[in-house]
Amino acid sequence: MQPASSQRTYDLVILGGGSGGYACALRAAQLGLSVALVEEDKLGGTCLHRGCIPTKAMLHSAEVADSVRESHRFGVRASLESVDMPALHAYKDGVVARLYTGLQGLVRSAKVDLVQGTGSLRSATEVQVGDQVLTGRHLVLATGSYARTLPGLTLGRHIVTSDGAMRLEQVPQRVVVLGGGVIGVEFASIFTSLGSQVTIVEALPRLVAGEDEAVSAQLQRAFRKRGITTRTGVSLERAEEDDDGVSITLEGGESLRADLLLVAVGRGPRTEGVGLAEAGVHLERGFVTTDSRLHTSLPGVYAVGDIVPGLQLAHRGFTQGIFVAEDIAGLQPAPIQESSIPRVTYCDPEIASVGLTLAQAEQVYGSVSSYEYNLGGNGKSQILGTAGFVKLVRVDGGPVVGVHMVGSRVSEQVGEAQLIVGWEALPEDVATYVHAHPTQNEALGEAHLALAGKPLHAHG
Numbered sequence: 001m002q003p004a005s006s007q008r009t010y011d012l013v014i015l016g017g018g019s020g021g022y023a024c025a026l027r028a029a030q031l032g033l034s035v036a037l038v039e040e041d042k043l044g045g046t047c048l049h050r051g052c053i054p055t056k057a058m059l060h061s062a063e064v065a066d067s068v069r070e071s072h073r074f075g076v077r078a079s080l081e082s083v084d085m086p087a088l089h090a091y092k093d094g095v096v097a098r099l100y101t102g103l104q105g106l107v108r109s110a111k112v113d114l115v116q117g118t119g120s121l122r123s124a125t126e127v128q129v130g131d132q133v134l135t136g137r138h139l140v141l142a143t144g145s146y147a148r149t150l151p152g153l154t155l156g157r158h159i160v161t162s163d164g165a166m167r168l169e170q171v172p173q174r175v176v177v178l179g180g181g182v183i184g185v186e187f188a189s190i191f192t193s194l195g196s197q198v199t200i201v202e203a204l205p206r207l208v209a210g211e212d213e214a215v216s217a218q219l220q221r222a223f224r225k226r227g228i229t230t231r232t233g234v235s236l237e238r239a240e241e242d243d244d245g246v247s248i249t250l251e252g253g254e255s256l257r258a259d260l261l262l263v264a265v266g267r268g269p270r271t272e273g274v275g276l277a278e279a280g281v282h283l284e285r286g287f288v289t290t291d292s293r294l295h296t297s298l299p300g301v302y303a304v305g306d307i308v309p310g311l312q313l314a315h316r317g318f319t320q321g322i323f324v325a326e327d328i329a330g331l332q333p334a335p336i337q338e339s340s341i342p343r344v345t346y347c348d349p350e351i352a353s354v355g356l357t358l359a360q361a362e363q364v365y366g367s368v369s370s371y372e373y374n375l376g377g378n379g380k381s382q383i384l385g386t387a388g389f390v391k392l393v394r395v396d397g398g399p400v401v402g403v404h405m406v407g408s409r410v411s412e413q414v415g416e417a418q419l420i421v422g423w424e425a426l427p428e429d430v431a432t433y434v435h436a437h438p439t440q441n442e443a444l445g446e447a448h449l450a451l452a453g454k455p456l457h458a459h460g
């Protein structure tokens with residue numbers, strides 16, 4: 001790690017070295033700005049150490065277990081002996097460690113001063129870290145988020161958040177996942193593949209409630225087929241841990257017994273104890289509010305990442321960090337369109353979407369139509385043995401404003417979907433592009449062909 005230089009005045013002082021903070025630091029350094037990046041834990045933040053990367057490594061192990069278990073479907077005889085949790089963790093931790101080393105090297109070679117310690121705001125230009133004061137022409141707040149729990153729930157050996165679920169020594173037999181959002185369904189998928197019996201309890205009427213309704217319904221069907229029990233529209237009343245597990249009571253009195261209760265009820269902003277309100281930064285329910293250029297209410301102070309209301313995604317943090325660096329350097333970047341940020345949920349089946357759901361598009365545009373291309377007509381999806389669809393939402397006579405996909409590996413299609421929505425393409429425009437056969441990507445092309453009135457492997 002680079003020691004803080006003796007110079008303590010910078011163009012930019014960034015509080016928090018996660019996705020938003022380090023992306024901002026790297027871009028600012030590229031643009032010739034001097035940067036101090038304050039981090040109290042590990043450079044890389046939630047995404048690298050407790051979020052995106054470790055969970056996706058676990059999901060990959062889960063996929064391997066499923067492939068072995070289902071190998072007979074593809075004419076291959078193999079049997080799954082067991083899941084070796086220490087080895088799974090070693091694989092996951094190895095991936096994280098390699099990326100961490102690479103990131104440290106990037107920050108070092110960019111000549112960003114990485115200051116290790118807990119920082120707090122003293123004013124619009126000063127950050128206190130221990131007994132040092134770092135002065136910045138601009139400050140960027142990027143302190144990220146933490147896993148929320150519910151009042152009355154005490155975390156322990158059998159009641160954990162995603163942080164604890166990544167360090168289990170054994171595969172739990174029975175798991176109750178509290179919360180059917182992105183993190184909840186990803187872990188439900190992991191545990192099921194590793195051999196647990198999983199029940200998801202969700203207070204809202206459907207899983208992944210931020211997604212298009214058709215996607216939620218398809219996921220729920222697919223989860224049912226995988227043996228996952230889903231209890232929607234019901235809240236937790238209480239949960240009590242004992243030596244062997246946890247007893248859970250749902251609203252209405254029904255009780256469940258589990259070896260593990262995973263609490264996945266969302267992530268709160270890490271904005272307490274950082275001196276924000278005291279310095280004059282406006283907060284709403286703990287989040288830092290900004291304008292479209294990510295300025296906070298305090299002049300010269302920006303905020304990026306999970307502390308800013310909106311999608312809590314690493315790539316949004318990266319993009320916001322880059323935006324702020326460019327704004328400070330005077331490049332006048334165009335504001336980020338939150339609605340064209342791609343969203344992926346990496347459970348099995350995967351969900352990938354960008355733009356408006358059908359219900360949202362109806363509200364915004366009034367006259368819209370949608371088309372669902374079933375993966376049953378897509379050769380590669382049949383080869384993989386996956387079910388699902390690509391759903392397009394278009395303004396009548398106008399562009400595609402939403403793409404919603406569900407099925408194995410559909411995350412890989414989100415790049416093209418993003419270009420379509422971001423560039424406000426007409427289905428007729430996309431229909432002129434040739435999609436390679438047999439790929440799952442073809443399903444995206446076929447959906448546009450159908451919406452343009454010339455379906456190929458689909459009914460009109």
Ligand SMILES: Cc1cc2nc3c(=O)[nH]c(=O)nc-3n(C[C@H](O)[C@H](O)[C@H](O)COP(=O)(O)OP(=O)(O)OC[C@H]3O[C@@H](n4cnc5c(N)ncnc54)[C@H](O)[C@@H]3O)c2cc1C
Nearest residue numbers: 016018019020040045046047051119144305306312313314
């Ligand atoms: C289980 C899980 C899975 C996820 N999967 C995905 C995924 O697949 N794709 C995706 O896009 N997103 C995913 N996310 C979300 C993603 O991790 C976050 O959106 C992203 O990390 C937010 O970046 P950030 O910079 O705002 O905050 P963080 O990454 O949380 O970084 C904030 C940093 O600030 C530091 N810090 C906080 N306070 C201080 C202080 N006072 N002084 C010094 N340092 C401080 C923290 O130590 C931390 O390192 C996942 C999250 C979780 C929990």
